[in-house]
Amino acid sequence: MILTAAVLQLSGCKVQLQGPSGPPEFQPQGLYIQTDDDVTRILSIACGPVRHSARPQETKCFFLHQVRVFRDLAFSGKRIEITERWGTMETDPDEALLTRTVFVRYHVEVKEGEEWKVDALSGPKVDRELTGDDTFLHLHFREGCLQDDEGCWKRLPGNLIYYSPETRASLEDWETVFHKFEGQSVAFSPSLDYFLRNGMIVEGQKFKLKGQCNTEASVMASGGGYSALKSGTSPSRCGAVFTVEPETKDKWNLAELYSLRTGTGTPMSAEKAQELSEKEKRRQEIRERIKRGEKVSQEELLEVLED
Secondary structure (H helix, E strand, O other), X not given: OHHHHHHHHHOOOOOOOOOOOOOOOOOOOEEEEEEEOOXXXXXXXXXXXXXXXXXOOOEEEEEEEXXXXXXXXXXXXXXXXXXXXXXXXXXXXXXXXXXXXXXXXXXXXXXXXXXXXXXXXXXXXXXXXXXXXXXXXXXXXXXXXXXXXXXXXXXXXXXXXXXXXXXXXXXXXXXXXXHHHOOOOEEXXXXXXXXXXXXXXXXXXXXXXXXXXXXXXXXXXXXOOEEEEEOOOOHHHHOOEEEOOOOOOOOOOHHXXXXXXXXXXXXXXXXXXXXXXXXXXXXXXXXXXXXXOOOOOHHHHHHHHOO
């Protein structure tokens, strides 16, 4: 995919969908993986109507893409290096075109002398960040999966994976994500990591996990997309794949929550500044901070999400 991205960036012609833009004949929403030696690529897609957009009746898709590498360096120790992109996705019946709006490169460190455990992971240490539209990835739906030049993206239908001795056998495609946490029960979800960092879900407070059956859990520790969960009974009784979606008064969907990070779909950005009320100006400022990946309080988040 590195080659694919380079071609998209350096090509003199604009990459476009071959067919007319519209709903796909495949199911795009879900959590995808693609591996190449020690490099793991993750793609999380959320689709739905976006009520705070200029055309709230239309279904829109947004993505979170990560390139993840484990390191064990002589001087700086154990770490996970993550290159993350957020953006929008346009589709036709059998294609998807991803346009990046936010790019951030960061790493998460394991505390000195500690083993690979979730409670030993640090918060994200940002190395580089930029914003701006850039056509990033062109995917084709063939032979039952989304594909690029590197091959097939393997999909699971939720946005959180629970890895445990009970679920390991069903997660062979995801072994590279969890191999450092061998023998432990660990959840992996870039979505949950985003929700935690922005106060949409709070560590220690219960939230719903929707899988083969529904259960509740709370986060005891987290870092780098991984979480240690606390639950009355093991989530594995409901399977290995779940959807986690923060509960808000107005029932905001995943696409709406993703759109905040991509910085798109907010009609306020097209209005003249002098026409905004003080409350609207503040809400716009909060959206911009979320887009930059800055932490916001629960109260500020509610100002954006709730009427």
